[in-house]
Amino acid sequence: MGLVARGVSYRAGGRDLVHRVDLTVPPGEVIAVVGPNGAGKSTLVGLLAGDLKPHEGTVSLDERPIRALGPRERALGRAVLPQQTSLRFGYSVEEVVEMGRHPHLGRFSKISEEDRRIVADEMERAEVSHLARRPFPSLSGGESARVMLARVLSQRSRVLLLDEPAAALDVRHQALLMRVLAERAAQGVACLIVVHDLNLAARHADKIALMADGRLLAVAEPWTALAPELLERTFGHPAVVVDHPSCDRPLVVTAP
C-alpha cells in the first residue's frame, strides 16, 4: 500500500538524474527527503507523482502502476505541491483552494456544501482563512505557499507529495506544516516531503531519505540517517550531531 518505487531511473541529457531508486512511502508515515542541490529530489517527486515516465523501474500507487491510472484516478490517489506556482490572474485565495476539490467534482456539477466545508477546514489548518477574499497575486511568498498547501490538503488524497513547501515559511509556519503532515499521517495518509532544513526533518519526520547524485544513500529513522559520516558523504560538508535540548531527536550543527 501507499506509494512504492522499485528500481526507478530517469535519464536526461545523457546522465541519470535518478538512478535505481527503491523507496516506499507507506500510509501513516512522514518521509523527509534531504540532499544537496541537483541531487534529483524534484525529479524523484515527478516520478513518484506519475508526471515523468521512468526509463526503468516502476512506481505504484496502492499496488497499481501509477502511469496506468487515468489523470483523475491519480488525482484522487495523490496530491502534489510543486516547488513554486505562479498565478498571473487575480483569483481569490478561496477560489484557489477550491481548485483542490476538482477531482471530486463531476464534469458539470457545482461545488457542494461538503466541498465548501473541507475548503474552509483546510484554510483554517493552513492559517489562511483571514486571506480568503484576497487576490492570490497580492500575497507574500510565505502566504502563497500556505494557500497552495491548503489547496493540496483539500484534495484529501491518500498520498501527499510536497516539494520544498517549507522554503518560504517562517519558523512557526514550518512547524505548523510539519504538524499538519503528522496529523495526516496519523489518519493513514502517506506523506513525502522534500526539505532543505535538516533539523526540520530531524524533529518531525518518521524517516529521512538521504539523496545525492541521483541515488538514495539511506532511508532510516532520524538518529540513523543523520549520522555525521553519512551526512558528510551526502552533502560533502562536515557536520556535528548532538542531542536536541528539548526533545528526543538529533540536532545537526554544520561546521563552518
Place this chain on the structure above:
Amino acid sequence: MGIRGPSVTVTLVALLVASFLASIAIGAYAIPVWDVVGVLSDRIGLGVGGTYDQIDEAVIWDVRLPRAVLAALVGASLGIAGAALQAIFRNPLADPSLIGVTGGAAVGATFAIVTGFTYFGLLSVPVAAALAGLVATLAVYAFARRAGRTEVVTLILTGLAVNAVATAAVGMATYVASPEELQDIVFWTLGSLGGASWETVRACLPFVILGIVVIPLFGRTLDLMVLGEREAGHLGVRTEQVRLVLIVVCAVTAGAGVAVAGIIGFVGLIVPHIIRLLVGPGNRLVVPLSAVGGATLLLLADLAARTVAAPAELPLGVLTAALGGPFFLFLVHRTRGAHGGWG
C-alpha cells in the same frame, strides 16, 4: 464576485440587445427603433403590429440586419477565443493572432485575392482565409510540441515566427498585386464589415456557434490550466488533450470571424480583460461573457465606423486598434495598481 456575476450578466446582455437595435436603427438612413422592433418581430412571426414602410423594411432586412448579425458573430468569436487562449497559455497577452490564426488567415485572403481564386464564388476569400488560419495554427502547435508536451513559451515564440513569415508573405502579395487587387487587400487587412450579407453570415455562423457551445464547457478546466499545466494535471485534467481541442476550436471560431471581416485587432485581447475587471477571473463566467462583450463592442465599433465620418466609412480594424491600444494601457496600469501586475 459571486454577487456581481448575475447583475453584470444581465447588464451585459441588455447592452448587447440595445447596441444591436441601435446599430440597425442608426445610419445614413435613420429608422425609428420602434420600426426596427416591428420588422424584426414580424419576420420571426410574433408581430407586434405597427406600421412601417417598405423601404424601411428593405433597409433593415437586406442591409442593416445582416451587418449587425455579422458584427455580433465576429465580435463574439474574437472575444470568446481570446478568453480561452489567455487561460490556456496562462498569458494575459494571448489572443487569436498569437497562435497564428490572424497571420495565416491574412496570407490565405491576400493570396486568394492576388491569384484570382474564385472556386467558392463570393466566399472564396473567406474560405481561403479560414483554411490558412487553421493550417498556420496547426503548424505553430506542431512545431511547439516535443515528446508529447508543449512548452508555452516555445509556443508563443513559434507563433511570433509564423506571424513574421505571414507578414512577409502578405507583403510580397501586396507588392505584386494589381491596383484593384491592392484595394481588396487593403480593405481586408484593415478590417471591415462592409461586405456583410446573409451569405457571409451563413458562412461563419456554424463555426462561431461551435466555439460558443464548446469553449464554455471547459470553464472550470481553464481555471485549473491557469493555475499551471503541471498543477492541472495533478488535479486530474488531461492537459495536452484539452489544449489541442481548445486551440483547434479557437482557431476555427476566430478564423471564421477573421475570414469574413478581415483583421480586427484588440477585440480578442481586450474584451476578456474588461470582463475579468467586472466579474473576476473565474472562466465559467469570463468565457461566455467575453462572447457577449465582444459582440457588443464590435457592434458599437462598427456603428462608429459607419457614422463618425459619414458618408465615408472608417476601416473597422483601424478604429478598434486606435481605441483598443490606449484602453489596454489603462488596463495594464490599473491591474498593476490592484495586485502588483502580471509579473
